[in-house]
Each structure stands twice: as C-alpha cells, then as structure tokens.
Amino acid sequence: MSALYRQVCKKILDQIASGQRKVGDRLPPEEEFASELGISRSTLRLAFAELEASGVVRRRKRAGTQIIAMKPQPKFSMATSGIQDLLSLGRNTEFRINHVSTVHSDDIDFPGEHYSETAHWLKVCGARTMNDDPRPFSTNRVYVPARFAGIEPVLKTADTSVFQTIEATFGVSVNRVTQSTRAIACPRKDADLLGLEPGSPVLQIDAALYVQKGELMELSVAIFDPSRFQLYSDVSIE
Amino acid sequence: MSALYRQVCKKILDQIASGQRKVGDRLPPEEEFASELGISRSTLRLAFAELEASGVVRRRKRAGTQIIAMKPQPKFSMATSGIQDLLSLGRNTEFRINHVSTVHSDDIDFPGEHYSETAHWLKVCGARTMNDDPRPFSTNRVYVPARFAGIEPVLKTADTSVFQTIEATFGVSVNRVTQSTRAIACPRKDADLLGLEPGSPVLQIDAALYVQKGELMELSVAIFDPSRFQLYSDVSIE
DNA sequence: AAGTGGTCTAGACCACTAC
DNA sequence: TAGTGGTCTAGACCACTTA
Secondary structure, three states, X not given: OOOHHHHHHHHHHHHHHOOOOOOOOEEOOHXXXXXXXXXXXXXXXXXXXXXXXXXXXXXXXXXXXXXXXXXXXXXXXXXXXXXXHHOOOOOOEEEEEEEEEEEXXXXXXXXXXXXXXXXXXXXXXXXXXXXXXXXXXXXXXXXXXXXXXXXHHHHOOOOOOHHHHXXXXXXXXXXXXXXXXXXXXXXXXXXXXXXXXXXXXXXXXXXXXXXXXXOEEEEEEEEEOOOOOXXXXXXXXX | OOOHHHHHHHHHHHHHHOOOOOOOOEEOOHHHHHHHHOOOHHHHHHHHHHHHHOOOEEEEOOOEEXXXXXXXXXXXXXXXXXXXXXXXXXXXXXXXXXXXXXXXXXXXXXXXXXXXXXXXXXXXXXXXXXXXXXXXXXXXXXXXXXXXXXXXXXXXXXXXXXXXXXXXXXXXXXXXXXXXXXXXXXXXXHHHXXXXXOOOEEEEEEEEEEOOOOOEEEEEEEEEOOOOOOEEXXXXXX
16 A cells, blocks of 8 residues: 555545546645545645646645646656757867857847847857867857847957857846757858858757846857767656 | 744754864754753644755664765755656657567667666667657667566557656556767668668767665656757756 | 734654665 | 664744745
C-alpha cells in the first residue's frame, strides 16, 4: 500500500477524471477537507503539494485550492549548464562587434511580430569566434530596445555577448528564451565573414530574450557555419 | 522576516558558500540536525525539501542528506504541449512509410556514438505530410533496436509515428530526447521526395529517444523543407 | 474583515536500504 | 540490521489576500 497522501492524490485525480470534480472547481478548505477525508491536515497538505507541483491545482491564500488541469502535467526540463549553452555560445568563444547604430522599429529585420514597443532600438552587428580561430563561426545581429540602450558606451569593452552586458549593467537576468531555427542559403555578406560560398546552407537562429513579465531584453539573429556548429538539445520528461 | 525554514535553507547555503560545508559532505541526520538548529524536525524537512527541489542536496534512506551542488540549480523548463511538439511533428501531420528493412548496426548512418548495443536494427524509411498536401515536408529515417523490433507487423497500420507505435505496442513512454540540428545541402534522394532542388539548404534533425535508464527507443534522422518548417523552442528559466 | 493557506511544534511509528 | 528518511497525527498561531 502506498503512502496515504499519495492515495489522496489519486483519489482526487480519479474524482477529476470521473467528472465528479471539474477543472475550475475549488476544493474544500484544508481543515474541512481533511476531516471529510478522515486524515490530518498535514497529510492533506502533502497531497496538495504533490498536486500543485504536478500542475493539477493552484493554491492561493483566501482564494483556496483550485483545479486547473485534469491530469498531472508532464514537465519538459532541458539539460543545460546555463543560458550560454542555451543560446549556443560555446565556452571558449569571443564576440567581436563590427558596428553599432540606432534604428527605427520599422527597420528591424526580425521575423514574426512587429516589435513596435519602442520607437528606437540599438542595433549591434558582430561575429563570434572560437578558440582563437580568426575566422568567425557565426555572424550576429542584435536589437536592443530603448530601455536597455544605455549599454552603448559599455559595449566597447564587451567581448562576451550583448545579453551578458545588459545583465551586468542593469542588474537583470534572462528569464525566458524563445528560438526559431531554420536553414537558409547564406547571404553574400555573411558568407564573406564566415568564409563560405554565398548560397551555401547555413543555420539561422532567431532568438528573443526576456527578463521578466515578458519584458523584452533583446532580439538576436545569428547565422552559423554548419561545418563548425550544430544546435544541440537534451530534454527530459518529468 | 521570512519563514523559518527558508532561513534554514539560506543558512545551509551560506555554510556551503563559505566553505564550512562542501559538496560531497553529508548533513547530520534530521533529528540531530533539528535539535542542533533548535527547530522541529518538520521544519527542517521543509528546508530539506526546498534544497532537494533546487538540486542542492540529494536524500536517500540510510545514506542521509548529501550536498551535491553549491548553489540552487536553475531549471530550464521547456514550454511544450507534448513530445509531439518536441519532436516537431505537427498536429495535422501524417507519416507514410516507404520502406522497412532489417539492418546490421554497422549499416546505421547516424552521427555520434557507435550504436552497437544490438546487432540488428529495424530501419524504417518514410515521409511526413501535412494537411493533405501530397508533397511531404520532411523525410524520415528511423532505426529501432532489436528490443522493439516487434513493431514490424504493426507498422503497416501506423500513420502517426514510429515512437508512438512503440509506445502503444510495448506500453513504454519516451523519457528523454536528445536532438542535434544542422543545415545541410539537400541530398538528391530527399530533394526528389520534398520537391526541392538538390543541394538547396535543408534542416537535418538527428534525434535519439530513450525510455528509461537510458534505454534507447529509436534513432531518427529527419530532413525538413525549410520553407515549410522551422524548429521552435521556448525555454523558461526557474 | 475573515477565511484561507502558511508555518511551526512535539511527538510517534514505519519501511527501506546501504553498511 | 540498525540508522536513516518517510509518513502521519493533533494541535496552534499567523499573515496574507481577496471577496
């Protein structure tokens, strides 16, 4: 026989599955529910902790315990040693800035939504090299919203990445990263920098970095030489 | 003042940071530690639960509570509605099998390690179509180890994916997915199937699916038409 | 304002597993 | 096999949030 609090979990999940309780319903207050189930409040709380961790209920003071899902939500956790890895910046890489300018939101060349939240953006163009190899393995174009444009003077000394410069300067940290990856024929400009034939297949990764509450930190477009770079991901479930 | 058990967390983390306790050390047994800290065992357990959840300690019966990291490990959780999304199989897609054969492990064309765990593998070649568009948007080559080769007769009726067929047939579920993505020049064979010019840039995704304890479920090589497919990822930290 | 979850205590017995 | 974490109880007070 499994632990009592696990039985309680199962019981609640069964009640949800059978339609006896529905998503959106509120469960009784702890004290009441505990005596109703004939168990102590502590035990019930163990069960609730499990249901909360698995995304089945949400608990808020005064608002009670609310059912928000029918089944435990599988969690996809990414094996990553840091955002560096997530953003495909190797350990021994260096970022060299070629050009910095201020642009209008209309001039932003980034797929998807129109990022018109601020009129002016800082545009940073550069390239990334690895292990003292003078030939870069990626070219980068980064757009920084006006809010963080204050990094401009600091950028001169930055050799890691724009996002790390912003983190250090403003005391914020990246909270969320969305990426879109595709294969394209390499444009001439990037091909020249990467030492490739124009039109050869390259990987383009468009990334949006956010700090908190969906606040945008930067948009980034990177083009990678496929012979020296692959995108890895390692995801475990639950 | 924050909760007592949080203060205990912080205290332990501080002791680790100051070198007073080191990674690999064992913390005292709960009862002893609790009285040493002048708190109840329940409160200490709340602190331990937090430290365990954040990856700082590992707890095992009889072996005690061991420090395994100096700081709370940030968690990278991937926003995904399911493995389907993770593996870039759209909702309205269909998998059509072209060819099934048995091959030697030597004949496996998959980058990385030599997968010699089993001598014989089932090789499934197919393509994936979307929304009744007869022209596939991806070609697929899947290798299934001998252990799951029993799906062969069932494959005839499978139109979703090899991994789902294995899951349904053997009652297992995918536990971990590693992927490697790169841009390549499209081989002639795949170009014919996808309706592309040979040599045009395409996305190749090599994936390894595991069930549990690192047991391999399948190796998969997929080539995507970049005009109709992009790889998305959405990762939140902590 | 009060109902709710959050925190905390002091005990007890149990079950497993690593020594 | 015994030391350890796991489970469970019955109580108490508190702080917050939202109805």
